[in-house]
Amino acid sequence: MLATEAVRELEDTARHLRVEILKMLNTAKSGHTGGSLSAIDVLTVLFFHQMRHDPSNPRWEERDRFVLSKGHAAPALYACLAQAGYFSRDDLKTLRRLGSHLQGHPDMNKTPGVEVCTGSLGQGLSQAVGLALAARLQGRSSRTYVLLGDGEVQEGQIWEAAMAAAHYGLDRLCVVLDANALQIDGEVAKVMNVAPLGPKFLAFNWQVLEVDGHDVQAIARAFAEAEQTEGRPTMIIARTVKGKGVPFFEHKASYHGVPPSDDELGRALEHLGHS
DSSP, X not given: OOOHHHHHHHHHHHHHHHHHHHHHHHHHTOSXXXXXXXXXXXXXXXXXXXXXOOTTOTTOTTOOEEEESSGGGHHHHHHHHHHHTSSOGGGXXXXXXXXXXXXXXXXXXXXXXXXXXXXXXXXXXXXXXHHHHHHHHTTOOOOEEEEEETTGGGSHHHHHHHHHHHHTTOTTEEEEEEEOSEETTEXXXXXXXXXXXXXXXXXXXXXXXXXXXXXXXXXXXXXXXXXXXXXXXXXXXXXXXXXXXXXXXXXXXXXXXXXXXXXXXXHHHHHTTOO
C-alpha cells in the first residue's frame, strides 16, 4: 500500500504531466491527445514509483525496460522522461518538429530513455518478449514493462507474442493494457471486438489483473502483485477513459489524433488548475 502522501504526490505529478502533454500537442499542432491522457496515470506510477531506472545513465544494464507499444501516445512518454530528467523540459516544445529528437513515435536512436522504436501497432509486445528473454539469458534481474492499446490487440502479432511469453514463462514481463474502449475509427467493440480480454489472456496462461487505470494506488498494487508472480507473465487490464482529465476530451474518439486548439488548451489548463 502506498502512503497517503505518496498517492498525493503521484496524483500531482500526473496532473502536471497532463498539462505538459496538452501544451506540447498544442505547440506542435499535431499529435494524439486522447490516448496520451488515458495512459498518463499508468506511466506516472511506472516511472516515478515502480521501475528501476537512472536518467543519468540511460543505458544502465540493470535498469527495468519500458516499451510503449502504442507509440502514438509518445507525448505521455516524453512528458515522463523530461520530468524524470532524461532531457530538458524545454525539448517538449519541439515535439514533431523537423530535426527534433521527439518525433511522433518514439525513436531509440534519438531519445534518451526510449528502449525501442515503436510505430506500427502490434509489434511492441514481440520486442518486449525479446528483451525479457535477453535479461534472463544474461542473468539480469531487470523487469520488462509494456503498454498496449485495446485497439492494438486486434493485431495478430500480439497473440503470437502472448503465446511465446507464456511458453517461456516470462514472469518478469508485465503488460498493461490501456483499455479506453476507443480507437481512431470509433468504439473498439464495433470496429473489431476484442472482448473478453481477461479470459483470452488467462487461456494463454497469463496472470490477469484488472484495475481502474486512473487510481494510482490500485495501479501500484497491481505492479506489486505482478512482481510476486512466478512462472508466467502478467497482464494488467487498466480500465481507462480516453482523454481523461479534461471533460470535453473524455470518451471521444474524435480526439484520438487531434491536438487541442488554443481555446481548448486554455480551458483545459484552467480545469487542471494551471494558468
